[in-house]
Amino acid sequence: MNTEDTICAICTGAGGAISIIRVAGPDALAIGNKAWQGQQKLNKSNARKMLFGKTMSTPDTAGDTALAVYMSAPNSYTGGDVVELHCHGGALASRQTLEAALRAGARPAEPGEFTFRAFVNGKMDLTQAEAVSDVITAHSDMALHLAERQVQGSLTRGINGLHEQLIAILAECESRMDFGEEELDWTEPEKFIADIEEIGGNIQNLLQTGHEGAVLRDGIRVVLAGRPNAGKSSLLNLLLGFDRAIVTQLPGTTRDTLEETANLRGIPVKLIDTAGIREASDIIEGIGIDRSHQSIEQAQIVLWLLDASAGSIDDEVREMSTHTSEKEKIIAVWNKTDLAEDTTLPSFEHCPTIEISVEKQKNVDILLDAFEKMVWDYPHTEEPEIAVNARHMSLLEEAVESLPAAALNLSENDWELAAVHLRTAIAALGQIIGQNVDPDILDNIFSKFCIGK
Numbered sequence: 001m002n003t004e005d006t007i008c009a010i011c012t013g014a015g016g017a018i019s020i021i022r023v024a025g026p027d028a029l030a031i032g033n034k035a036w037q038g039q040q041k042l043n044k045s046n047a048r049k050m051l052f053g054k055t056m057s058t059p060d061t062a063g064d065t066a067l068a069v070y071m072s073a074p075n076s077y078t079g080g081d082v083v084e085l086h087c088h089g090g091a092l093a094s095r096q097t098l099e100a101a102l103r104a105g106a107r108p109a110e111p112g113e114f115t116f117r118a119f120v121n122g123k124m125d126l127t128q129a130e131a132v133s134d135v136i137t138a139h140s141d142m143a144l145h146l147a148e149r150q151v152q153g154s155l156t157r158g159i160n161g162l163h164e165q166l167i168a169i170l171a172e173c174e175s176r177m178d179f180g181e182e183e184l185d186w187t188e189p190e191k192f193i194a195d196i197e198e199i200g201g202n203i204q205n206l207l208q209t210g211h212e213g214a215v216l217r218d219g220i221r222v223v224l225a226g227r228p229n230a231g232k233s234s235l236l237n238l239l240l241g242f243d244r245a246i247v248t249q250l251p252g253t254t255r256d257t258l259e260e261t262a263n264l265r266g267i268p269v270k271l272i273d274t275a276g277i278r279e280a281s282d283i284i285e286g287i288g289i290d291r292s293h294q295s296i297e298q299a300q301i302v303l304w305l306l307d308a309s310a311g312s313i314d315d316e317v318r319e320m321s322t323h324t325s326e327k328e329k330i331i332a333v334w335n336k337t338d339l340a341e342d343t344t345l346p347s348f349e350h351c352p353t354i355e356i357s358v359e360k361q362k363n364v365d366i367l368l369d370a371f372e373k374m375v376w377d378y379p380h381t382e383e384p385e386i387a388v389n390a391r392h393m394s395l396l397e398e399a400v401e402s403l404p405a406a407a408l409n410l411s412e413n414d415w416e417l418a419a420v421h422l423r424t425a426i427a428a429l430g431q432i433i434g435q436n437v438d439p440d441i442l443d444n445i446f447s448k449f450c451i452g453k
């Protein structure tokens with residue numbers, strides 16, 4: 001991406017009361033003063049002050065009222081000159097302001113281009129830039145908290161520390177290569193080997209946060225499955241807190257899959273209600289049931305609803321047992337226990353079994369406990385401060401894999417080979433924070449941002 005020209009975009013979402021059009025680059029001030037006019041021109045002396053004026057609907061005609069603010073380099077989001085025009089919301093008013101900026105010489109910004117410039121100008125490193133996108137897409141408080149910490153540099157600090165330690169070891173290897181014959185005050189290789197072990201342990205700790213990162217960034221697909229009438233749609237509505245799905249006493253009410261996002265115990269989830277599984281009575285139900293099977297396969301967790309009040313409990317159990325290949329992700333949920341108080345309900349060997357009543361809202365907390373345990377695999381009370389993403393993980397793996405060889409080389413006083421392995425680890429850690437990253441990888445990261453960020 002070119003970082004030398006001036007770009008502009010509508011930065012706010014559609015439908016708001018106010019729209020912000022951002023102009024960034026060397027000509028931002030001149031373009032801002034052409035696209036907007038007030039009693040004062042935007043200039044260095046009124047930088048960071050909101051000024052009242054109008055956007056120019058043609059080069060000579062003032063249009064709608066708007067506020068403008070100039071943020072001069074380097075004290076702006078991008079680190080370069082930025083002008084923001086705050087006009088009325090609505091597609092037409094914001095379009096008119098954007099067009100005024102385009103007419104004045106800016107070009108439309110690519111997705112993530114403002115943040116890319118902030119990265120290039122050293123306002124943030126790559127992990128912080130990635131976290132800006134995480135803030136925007138966060139679907140739970142815990143995910144937001146994690147993203148905010150990363151914007152503030154939590155991961156940067158962790159990686160920088162390890163990176164600097166390895167660079168110090170490499171520097172000594174290189175001096176040993178150059179001045180090995182001389183009696184200098186060398187550090188004992190054992191000390192470096194112990195340091196490398198510690199660094200390896202710290203990298204492993206970071207790698208272990210990858211699962212938390214994936215859960216919080218991508219969310220979990222949770223499918224509600226089971227026979228018709230078990231109460232899947234009722235549970236969906238209860239978990240969402242509003243009536244999303246139609247619920248009736250007729251088996252076969254839900255005919256198609258239905259997706260809705262929710263937040264369960266701080267975990268962003270996509271809840272998927274499905275058509276009840278049975279012999280289909282017509283072609284439409286058959287297609288719906290095929291979709292139920294597909295959803296079960298793609299699910300990360302299945303809440304398998306079983307009707308405790310059903311005439312034959314064996315039928316319920318048999319249906320669930322046919323999905324044994326999915327058992328590690330199933331939570332068996334006996335529902336309608338209010339109608340079956342004297343019935344002994346069987347448990348399942350390979351999956352947690354919970355007894356609830358959606359109608360009486362009984363034991364829903366216990367169900368959520370089981371869900372949370374299945375997601376994290378251990379009690380999870382604290383909000384994570386750091387959780388790496390897939391890109392970080394592959395680079396951390398690359399770094400940690402080269403450390404044992406480096407330690408071995410050091411123990412053999414082979415400074416040259418140790419340096420080779422250390423450089424591999426240093427380069428991998430450097431790429432996490434954005435050093436020498438392939439332009440295609442950068443394009444890929446920033447293209448996932450929205451336009452205007």
Ligand SMILES: Nc1nc2c(ncn2[C@@H]2O[C@H](COP(=O)(O)OP(=O)(O)OP(=O)(O)O)[C@@H](O)[C@H]2O)c(=O)[nH]1
Pocket residue numbers: 227228229230231232233234235246247248249250251252253254255274275276277335336337338339356357358359360
């Ligand atoms: N007594 C009692 N009735 C319940 C309970 N949960 C759901 N029901 C009732 O059971 C019936 C079926 O509920 P649904 O939520 O539509 O069941 P479903 O599994 O979505 O059914 P299909 O869409 O047909 O596959 C409705 O009349 C609900 O009110 C419960 O815990 N206790």
Ligand SMILES: [Mg+2]
Pocket residue numbers: 232233234245246247253254273274
């Ligand atoms: Mg239903």
